[in-house]
Amino acid sequence: MSQIKLTYFDFGVRADAVRICLTMAGVDFEDERVAFPKLAELKEAGVLPLGQLPVLEIDGVKFTQYNAMSRYAATLAGIYPEDPVQRLKMEEMIEVCTELLYKVPFAAKDEEEKKALREQFASTKMATWFAFLDKRIGENTGDWAVGETFTLADLSIMILCDFLKSGFIDYINVNFHEDYPNVKALYESVKAYEPVAKYYASQQKK
Numbered sequence: 001m002s003q004i005k006l007t008y009f010d011f012g013v014r015a016d017a018v019r020i021c022l023t024m025a026g027v028d029f030e031d032e033r034v035a036f037p038k039l040a041e042l043k044e045a046g047v048l049p050l051g052q053l054p055v056l057e058i059d060g061v062k063f064t065q066y067n068a069m070s071r072y073a074a075t076l077a078g079i080y081p082e083d084p085v086q087r088l089k090m091e092e093m094i095e096v097c098t099e100l101l102y103k104v105p106f107a108a109k110d111e112e113e114k115k116a117l118r119e120q121f122a123s124t125k126m127a128t129w130f131a132f133l134d135k136r137i138g139e140n141t142g143d144w145a146v147g148e149t150f151t152l153a154d155l156s157i158m159i160l161c162d163f164l165k166s167g168f169i170d171y172i173n174v175n176f177h178e179d180y181p182n183v184k185a186l187y188e189s190v191k192a193y194e195p196v197a198k199y200y201a202s203q204q205k206k
């Protein structure tokens with residue numbers, strides 16, 4: 001059996017898809033959660049391949065890039081569709097979530113500028129991406145983001161909404177997704193989906 005260790009913060013955004021999928025797949029893995037200052041320490045020690053987290057270590061080989069890890073774990077969990085069109089639909093949504101995360105304005109000269117940049121981001125690009133996800137979900141028949149089957153796109157959208165809900169990105173409405181009825185409904189369905197609900201319930205007990 002492979003030795004698997006995921007190292008990240010005690011945060012969902014770039015790790016929960018991997019954690020949930022490995023759990024769904026029944027894979028035994030070490031879920032190492034480090035405090036924020038530990039990143040600098042690990043970088044300094046030269047133990048992170050790209051100086052970044054998350055890192056997924058499989059039998060001594062360290063992998064970077066959370067979407068790559070998520071796809072690997074989703075494949076093990078059986079939620080990575082084989083049909084090319086279903087896969088394209090799923091990937092498109094995952095990439096929208098990823099792009100949104102990468103484009104949140106972080107650099108600003110002061111709080112006032114940060115507030116202005118984030119509010120502008122929320123009302124323009126972010127609104128466009130959420131409206132797009134909402135439209136796409138609405139176009140598909142079935143309960144899930146790409147249609148009849150639960151896929152990694154469902155997790156990606158739920159995790160993005162949870163990240164916003166955490167309040168980590170200040171000046172952006174924590175319930176931003178609630179203005180988009182299909183995204184809102186999907187978020188609630190994913191949270192209630194048994195393997196996901198079971199995973200989060202198991203985390204609360206810790």
Ligand SMILES: N[C@@H](CCC(=O)N[C@@H](CS)C(=O)NCC(=O)O)C(=O)O
Pocket residue numbers: 014039051052053054064065066067
């Ligand atoms: N492209 C990487 C980005 C990872 C990333 O930026 N992680 C942040 C923490 S959430 C980090 O390690 N930042 C430190 C740095 O980039 O120097 C991925 O998809 O995993």
